[in-house]
Amino acid sequence: QSVLTQPPSASGTPGQRVTISCSGSSSNIGSNYVYWYQQLPGTAPKLLIYWNNQRPSGVPDRFSGSKSGISASLAISGLRSQDEADYYCATWDDSLSGVVFGGGTKLTVL
Amino acid sequence: QLVESGGGVVQPGRSLRLSCAASGFTFSSYAMHWVRQAPGKGLDWVAVFSYDGNNKYYADSVKGRFTVSRDNSKSTLYLQMNSLTAEDTAVYYCARVAVAGDNMGGFDIWGQGTMVTVSS
Numbered sequence: 547q548s549v550l551t552q553p554p555s556a557s558g559t560p561g562q563r564v565t566i567s568c569s570g571s572s573s574n575i576g577s578n579y580v581y582w583y584q585q586l587p588g589t590a591p592k593l594l595i596y597w598n599n600q601r602p603s604g605v606p607d608r609f610s611g612s613k614s615g616i617s618a619s620l621a622i623s624g625l626r627s628q629d630e631a632d633y634y635c636a637t638w639d640d641s642l643s644g645v646v647f648g649g650g651t652k653l654t655v656l
Numbered sequence: 657q658l659v660e661s662g663g664g665v666v667q668p669g670r671s672l673r674l675s676c677a678a679s680g681f682t683f684s685s686y687a688m689h690w691v692r693q694a695p696g697k698g699l700d701w702v703a704v705f706s707y708d709g710n711n712k713y714y715a716d717s718v719k720g721r722f723t724v725s726r727d728n729s730k731s732t733l734y735l736q737m738n739s740l741t742a743e744d745t746a747v748y749y750c751a752r753v754a755v756a757g758d759n760m761g762g763f764d765i766w767g768q769g770t771m772v773t774v775s776s
Contacts, residue, residue, distance in 0.1 A: 581762040596762035645701035
């Protein structure tokens with residue numbers, strides 16, 4: 547059972563906009579920055595969003611992040627087949643004194 | 657770039673030491689983390705060694721068994737794993753925090769991972 551809760555799956559058709567939610571608590575999302583990672587099959591994770599809503603250079607602006615209270619979300623617009631991957635949210639947990647990840651959301655592009 | 661090594665097959669109860677060699681950046685300025693992923697499962701944070709060497713934190717699941725260390729002169733991060741169990745079977749990644757001087761931020765550079773299999 548992960549400290550951060552994500553839906554196990556999400557799907558959309560090419561061109562659509564999909565959102566992935568991440569729910570936590572006051573000791574983690576509520577008081578720290580949220581990060582999002584994309585993991586393609588057989589590869590290491592890639593940082594997609596940092597500090598709740600910032601994109602590293604090279605990440606398309608189709609990806610956006612937001613945070614409100616103890617929840618965060620990742621939005622992907624203009625969905626493409628290459629976006630099919632696992633997506634993870636993460637943050638620091640003050641009570642656990644450690645990084646916590648969501649269980650991951652498998653995105654399928656239909 | 658980060659390159660892990662030291663993985664392999666080990667019997668339950670035995671020890672293993674992983675290494676993570678860094679290049680292309682000033683290693684001593686960055687906090688470094690270990691993250692693992694069991695086969696078919698999600699990401700699981702293991703430990704962090706702060707950039708200034710003053711703080712080390714561990715996941716409850718490895719506390720007392722795993723020790724993280726670093727040698728800035730060699731730009732290398734280590735993970736000493738003792739009393740291994742089948743639940744420790746995973747790909748182990750080292751990862752760099754994106755912002756120098758930040759201990760708990762996003763991980764912008766990941767190694768390729770090294771597989772640890774605990775089995776008799």
